[in-house]
Amino acid sequence: MTSPTPARPQDLAPELSVVVPMYDEQDVVELFVARLRPVLDDLGRTYEVLVVDDGSRDTTPALLEKARRDWAQLRVVRLRVNAGHQAALSAGLMRARGRWVASIDADLQDPPETLAAMLAAAEETSSDVVYGVRSDRSTDSFFKRGTARAYYRVMRRLVGGHVPADAGDFRLMSRATVDAINRLPEANRVLRLAIPALGFPSTTVGYVRAERAAGTTKYPLSKMLRLSVDSLTGFSVAPLRLATWFGLGGAAATALMLVFAFIAFLTDHTVPGWTSTFVAVAAVGAVQLLCLGLLGEYVGRLYTQLQGRPTYHIAYDSADDDS
Structure with a gap:
């Protein structure tokens, strides 16, 4: 043996x-x-x-x-x-x-x-x-x-x-x-x-x-930012809800602007303003891009996960x- x-x-x-x-x-x-x-x-x-x-x-x-x-x-x-x-x-x-x-x-x-x-x-x-x-x-x-x-x-x-x-x-x-x-x-x-x-x-x-x-x-600033993004998108869906909150906030702001515009029309103070129009369009565009960026981060994580590399x-x- x-x-x-x-x-x-x-x-x-x-x-x-x-x-x-x-x-x-x-x-x-x-x-x-x-x-x-x-x-x-x-x-x-x-x-x-x-x-x-x-x-x-x-x-x-x-x-x-x-x-x-x-x-x-x-x-x-x-x-x-x-x-x-x-x-x-x-x-x-x-x-x-x-x-x-x-x-x-x-x-x-x-x-x-x-x-x-x-x-x-x-x-x-x-x-x-x-x-x-x-x-x-x-x-x-x-x-x-x-x-x-x-x-x-x-x-x-x-x-x-x-x-x-x-x-x-x-x-x-x-x-x-x-x-x-x-x-x-x-x-x-x-x-x-x-x-x-x-x-x-x-x-x-x-x-x-x-x-x-x-x-x-x-661990420079770029890697610290990457770690922060991975932390947010990997462990919380809270950023996704930003789109909902921005949408609700935009709807509330729009309602107030409609009231203001109606009052201005009734009082004959409807003077067109380029600055206010530009700011409003830019703000809405920035919010949309931010929401798309957040959605892209989550979709990117799903895509990477599905690849299995x-x-x-x-x-x-x-x-x-x-x-």
Whole structure:
């Protein structure tokens, strides 16, 4: 009788997976590794660090391979092309094997040391999700703080109060939560809204948001606007109702204008005004274009969903080399 083949280390599910999306982060890779590794080693748990290289064009892939030689728990998944932060994060969640899965950015604005507090909070409260909440954002610019505050206020009002304020993509999730996320059909999902919508038991851990350790932000204004549009159209039908409200408002305004015009006719004050006509036509046209644009966003999401095209393509997974 032959003895069973011993399980290989890469076949054993670790207790913790840490998913880290990276895109052109050559300036911060070594700093991030030096900061994260001792934190995870001190946890006393088996773990893997799954870095998703989102089609970096600089030396990030080479630096990750160099770090992997000395860090057996480091796993690198490379996407063929840049797919975006949320898609890279989704790719990491799909391939993470841990009983607990944490997600964190590489810029060190979210401190890795908070992971220990998250694990403790999850086990003490029997929660499936622990959100990292930014209790102090003084290192962010005034514009960044203002837009973030407006974003969360709008999302909480439209989507629901279950969305934690000032909680980005720094969180800890149970395996059950990650499996539920991976079954979601949305193509352009926004995880900071999709995860609270699942309704799993959750808690929060506060932390002070630090300055970026090195490099420049990979989330400019254009990507922030895209995230806002995806958040609105993906989780609320409220924008669609704008057309109805604009229509009702226009009808009310038209009724008032008819009354005014009738009174002017009776009092012989019917002097034609080019300015009022121009403003009225321009206002109606702007409202119509806005409503058409909102409808187009929703139709576009439906079209993309029906196409069923993947949001990312895996080019390489270092775990395959270890098998």
